[in-house]
Amino acid sequence: VMQLRSAGRRLSETELKSLRETLDEMLSEMEADPMFFISEEGAVTGGWDLKLGSKAMARRWSRNLVKKFGGTVRETSTVVGSNDGIEVSRLTLSYRKPAYGLGDVIRFRKNLWIVESWQKDGPILKKMDRFERTGATWRDMEGSIVVCSRSEQFVVDILNRDSSAVEVLDPTDYKVVTVALPYDDDLESKSVRIGFIQGVWLAVPSGGK
The missing domain is CATH 2.40.50 (OB fold (Dihydrolipoamide Acetyltransferase, E2P))
Structure with a gap:
């Protein structure tokens, strides 16, 4: 199961469309694999859930999402039954998209910054009024506010x-x-x-x- 969410808010339809399109792009660029399919998907409170054919497919897509949109992925495994004495588990990947995107101007620690790029632990920010860059963790950024998105x-x-x-x-x-x-x-x-x-x-x- 792949869960698409955002940090502390509901994903917009535009965001969901952008996230979902990356899966189609990934599949179109890969060699055909009988396990790479979508068995079920639909809207849920705050986001979108998909049941994918393989764990490898889910993990690959989650890496692509983090690379393009930033954010974090939490992975959990739940035992759902057994087959000939062997436990059968279900993998759930929960992707959380940050509330800001590349190029957005944000207020962070009383200053204006631009979201420049993504790294594993959080975004790289650059100052609006002078040449200065800094890294911030996802937790650091929880209090930040988007004051002018790239689209605006x-x-x-x-x-x-x-x-x-x-x-x-x-x-x-x-x-x-x-x-x-x-x-x-x-x-x-x-x-x-x-x-x-x-x-x-x-x-x-x-x-x-």
């Missing part, structure tokens, strides 16, 4: 620039607004990624420097 950010053309700021069109009402340059501005860029954070448009650094 916009890449806009730069109309004018000076040494500290650029003028761009507000993507919601197309009025000209001034946005402070990100710390990693390269002076040559024709566009900038922005997010509406704490009531103002802020540039989101790429973190390439």
